[in-house]
Amino acid sequence: MTADMILTGAALALPGAVLAGTLVVRDGRILEVQPGRSAAPGAIGLDGDLLIPGIVDLHTDNLERQVQPRINARWPSRSALMAHDAQCAVAGVTTVLDALCLGDLGFEKDRVRTFREGVADIDALADTGLLRAEHFLHLRCEIPAPDMLALFDPVAEHPRVRMVSLMDHTPGVGQYADLDHYRKLRRDSGTAANEVEQRIAELQAQRGRLRDGNRRAVLARLVGRHVALASHDDRTAVEVAENLADGITVSEFPVTMEAAAAARAQGMQVIAGAPNLVRGGSHSGNVAVAALLEAAAVDALASDYVPTSLIEAAFHRAAGTLPDAVALVTDRPARIAGLADRGRLAPGLRADLVRVRLHEGLPVVRAVWRAGERMA
Numbered sequence: 001m002t003a004d005m006i007l008t009g010a011a012l013a014l015p016g017a018v019l020a021g022t023l024v025v026r027d028g029r030i031l032e033v034q035p036g037r038s039a040a041p042g043a044i045g046l047d048g049d050l051l052i053p054g055i056v057d058l059h060t061d062n063l064e065r066q067v068q069p070r071i072n073a074r075w076p077s078r079s080a081l082m083a084h085d086a087q088c089a090v091a092g093v094t095t096v097l098d099a100l101c102l103g104d105l106g107f108e109k110d111r112v113r114t115f116r117e118g119v120a121d122i123d124a125l126a127d128t129g130l131l132r133a134e135h136f137l138h139l140r141c142e143i144p145a146p147d148m149l150a151l152f153d154p155v156a157e158h159p160r161v162r163m164v165s166l167m168d169h170t171p172g173v174g175q176y177a178d179l180d181h182y183r184k185l186r187r188d189s190g191t192a193a194n195e196v197e198q199r200i201a202e203l204q205a206q207r208g209r210l211r212d213g214n215r216r217a218v219l220a221r222l223v224g225r226h227v228a229l230a231s232h233d234d235r236t237a238v239e240v241a242e243n244l245a246d247g248i249t250v251s252e253f254p255v256t257m258e259a260a261a262a263a264r265a266q267g268m269q270v271i272a273g274a275p276n277l278v279r280g281g282s283h284s285g286n287v288a289v290a291a292l293l294e295a296a297a298v299d300a301l302a303s304d305y306v307p308t309s310l311i312e313a314a315f316h317r318a319a320g321t322l323p324d325a326v327a328l329v330t331d332r333p334a335r336i337a338g339l340a341d342r343g344r345l346a347p348g349l350r351a352d353l354v355r356v357r358l359h360e361g362l363p364v365v366r367a368v369w370r371a372g373e374r375m376a
Helices: 062-067 077-090 111-125 148-155 179-188 193-221 237-245 257-265 274-279 289-294 309-313 322-329 331-336
Strands: 005-014 017-026 029-035 050-053 055-060 093-102 134-142 161-167 228-232 250-252 269-273 300-302 353-359 362-370
Touching: 005 322, 005 353, 017 322, 055 161, 055 300, 055 309, 055 322, 055 331, 062 077, 062 093, 062 111, 077 093, 077 111, 077 362, 093 111, 093 148, 093 161, 093 362, 111 134, 111 148, 134 148, 148 193, 161 193, 161 250, 179 193, 228 237, 237 257, 250 257, 257 269, 257 289, 269 274, 269 289, 269 331, 274 289, 274 300, 274 309, 300 309, 300 322, 300 331, 309 322, 309 362, 322 331
Parallel strands: 005 050, 055 093, 093 134, 134 161, 161 228, 228 250, 250 269, 269 300
Antiparallel strands: 005 017, 017 029, 050 353, 353 362
16 A cells, blocks of 8 residues: 555635645545645645646547648657657646547548557557556547548457547538638648549549448447447537437537537537637637537537647636536546546545646646656
8 A cells, every 4th residue: 555645735626616625645546535734744735726637638639740740741650659648748638538530531641550550559558657648549430431441440349449439521511511611721731723623522422432331330330339439520400310310429529509509409428629619719610619618518628639728728717617617628528438437536536636726817737646646
């Protein structure tokens, strides 16, 4: 048995309340939550800083950003994973679902390589003690992609898979329903206008051939698996109804109020992007997360592409009371991922903890513990 760690003089973000008190950790788990200050020898004073549960990130593309920091500049995969892990840790993220793409529709030619190397690197490093956060897999299945199913099958029963999302980035649907917006994105990336039109036609025809069969195949392979199953970029209530009928229980990043409201009305969990909230709106012209929160149409937030966005979103005025806002990035995502041992400051749960101080309204992470061990 290890010696107790006592954190005192803290503002403890408990479910439903903030308590000035003390938290005791033993053997990597929370032993006690007490009101008031401890006078025990060795107690660590937190000077009134807030203590929240470790953040749980259901969807981050940040590993891809570390692998490809510049166009035509690929970074070594394992080094990129270590950098990504460190960035998550200092942002207070103790549990990461690395969102890796299976299949590509012409956005990143090396995404398949990133997926394969990412899975191999996480497997190689997860039990070494070298990673600060705990890493799981979120498989992002590009349903109309010809190679998606061949990539999915080898990892379908991987023990680290906690979430699978079905996405469709075909121009004309979902996130890219606005074809003019899609055309501009492709032209801005250096693609000639005639090539953009040719690519739109090719991808729409490919979707017509592959989408339904690939979707049915993935859903069939997940029957009986205890993983969160999500749709991606829902736009209409009709899409939401189709997803629910197919056993999909999570709507990830709905792009309209109609889709988010329909998902919540039918008991689905809704995940929204924290960067959208921090920035004050969508970077691609979709519904603002602040509006979704006001409509009570969000269950959890995910970092998407900026790890620090989660801690900032938890202190955003649109996110509600502090306990509710903290739950958006801790307890609720933990529940969606089926991780019942973390996400709250409560006896018996894992001591994933983040010490936070506000500086002129900006939350600054001062210390992070995972299972009672200091990681940042």
